[in-house]
Amino acid sequence: MKFRLFVYPILVLFMFGCAQKDVKVLKLAHGLDVNHSVHKAMVKMGEDLNRISGGKMTIEVYPSQQLGTERECLELLQIGSLDMTKVSVGVMENFAPKMKVLGLPFIFRDRQHSFNVLDSDIGQQLLDEGRQYRLKGLAYYDAGSRSFYTKEKPVETPADLEGMKIRVMESITAMDMVRSLGGSPTPISWGELYTSLQQGVVDGAENNPPSFYLSRHYEVCKYYVLDEHTTLPDVLVIGTQSWDVLTEQEQNWVKEATDLSVPYQRKLWAESEKEALDAVIEAGVEVIKPDKNKFMDKVDGIFDAYKDDEEFYEIIQRIRNTK
Template structure:
């Protein structure tokens, strides 16, 4: 069986750490007869998705009889989402978790998740992900060496702001709203009247505190765990998009696993997806209760005005491949 290499590194700069991480593929002490998959992501260790990935590693170890393991590197230790994707593409990192929004730069079909009000509710969202449509989208990145293994629940994304409550789209007028590195997310905010401003997740707390942006949009657990509620006192649950997290493996690494190893890994991932959905529901309820207790005004707006506002954006995709995908999703019962 192919052996893998694992090392411990002390506190170094991210670039230096990433460089050593790459070198670990060709040097350091060997762990004989154990296939170790290195997984890196940018979430805090208290996040439901991180806990699910740890669970996945435990299940993989059990299913494989101890012949496969996952080493998880959280909190952006090895780079930003885009940097981690690039490491997967060259086979220097086995796995990562990214939001579907920045993934659209590699897999165009993923932009559909950042188009607002495509999904009617959470039940509709999961029916799509568990259908042939959702499964085919996971494989759509194979040509760029990014193979999807499963979707983790990231809930619905809603606006939060520092000084101005958002009750209707017109309230977003003139506000600088942080978005992910996604052209579709930028179009979404623009269509609702805001000024989209791409900023990395790690820099957002400071940007909100210093007035670089007036607000952002995300799900309740991320709003809470990031401590953005400390500076953003209004949270409007308009639920404009449902953007899942996608667990990816380097196609190069996947193809070097034998069929039994692939089956073990996929089973461990599938079980972690179910586990994470349970954790997510709990963390969402806890997050909303916590931010309310901290003095955040949680607003439940009439979504009809928001849905009407983005119809033009929907029509702007007519003639593009994603338009048919949108129609197929929206017509699914």
Template sequence: MTKFIYQSPVKQILNKSILIIIVVCFSACNNLQKQKTIKLAHGLDTNHPVHKAMIFMNNDLKKRSNGTMSIEIYPNQQLGNERQTLELLQIGSLGMTKVSAAVMENFSPNMKVFGLPFLFKNKAHLFNVLDGNIGKELLDGGQKYWLKGLGYYDSGSRSFYTKKAPVNTPNDLKGLKIRVMESPTAMTMVNSLGGAPTPISWGELYTSLQQGVVDGAENNPPSFYLSRHYEVCKYYSLDEHTSIPDVLIMGTHLWNDLNKQQQEWVQASVSASVKHQRILWAKAEQEALDAVKKAGVQITYPDKSKFQNKVTKMYENYKNEAEVYSLIQRIQKVK
């Protein structure tokens, strides 16, 4: 015979309330467990189009994942320079970063092909390479080094800026110490043009220019402007020698920890931010040129062929590296 236990209405309501609280707490804890926050570090200013594109990417990821995924962004080298953030990715201490493909060549050697001067005919040619099979192949190539490539941001074209005189011909580089990224290809290029390449961290460059450690540097217009290097260097020579993209990288430790759905969300948000960044970039590039000109910088447009003739031998230097030499030939064939 089942024994009936009487409960007062007040006690019944109290028990139901406790049950509801338990369910709500369990649901909240379960949702907390599903939350995924990705830490992303980069070295650029918060006004840079790259940083703005990352904010767009975070908002897009939140929407796609229904709030279960987000990106925490650390700009201005807060967590280290580009080499250091890549090393943090490799050991799983950081989730994502943005680095120049020139720095990536130290970790994924075939990326060095992007550092070759005058490799791309124009912007359309560059994007066709990046968005096609060659670009994907190079992104995937970093996985054996624990670095998962996700997409390319536009980084424009790099040109020389100097303190004392414009660089209108390769002869104007003779005797000048030019800051370059930590890239063997960049160093070879400046050497070929007659300058003295000097690798210096981006965060240390302003002071190095002020103190005369280097006589100049090379970079794209938004970086030249937002870094305020135009305050020291009053000559900007738009030879546009290289078009090296920025690369969004995730450590394979984190990538492999995501489930298939989360991986799809991340990749989709990266792709959306790439499209958005390229629009932002085009606008920022013109605004930067207008701003530095207004600040008294002399902008010149040298004959690119004079520079190009000095560096063509660099292509032949890669004949002994079958994979890179094949990439050069394949890129040149892309329309």
């Protein structure tokens, strides 16, 4: 009897350990706060994947740059040290050049137009663009529209940007846009931006309302100008090394869970945008709605620069012609 009492717990632990090994875990890292709609959508995606697969697959989410910046996470995907990540299209364009079309200023007429493009064959074509760089795009998450926020004075017209150092992502398109508007683009990682704003390394930055709020940048920058120059989506990416070892059934499970997370995230995003704007106004931020036409006129030259690239310019035209 004593032998049975001793062996049984060991047998249970052994069986539990084997069961745990049977679960395929995908590691997903990103740089956002746990209160962000994208993080919440990823948590739901993991829950859905576990349910759809009957407990055979799950996702472990590592938020807040625990495993590195967006660029570093993409590099980890390429060598197979990380399975999945979320990055802005602005960062992804360094690995999949045609994606920079989505970061062109005022390329989208409004939010619905952006959804119509991203959910079309144009969006899928651009997701597939990263595969040759060992990065497979799975889906787009709504990241709203990006606008300028500054410390000392509001940017109500492009002339106000003259001489100002504006933080941008590591994106050629974003840098070209700020230059065309008269500012001085300064690439800085998201995790270092709060301190850079405090210390005067940059005079301002540009991002969407929830990111402005959740990062607490509103504590330093008291002017937020809703020029909405770019409507830059986030991209959910899986490394091809991780994707290609999955069975066809496992790939279908991941895709189904991903597809379920997209409308869920978009709903959360719409709610978080309003909450963020209300919160920063309450904290003393002056929110200004400028004449967007003044900004649009200054960036026309960016589009002209692509006319010689027939393949890329065709994508621009297809986006413009999408209803």
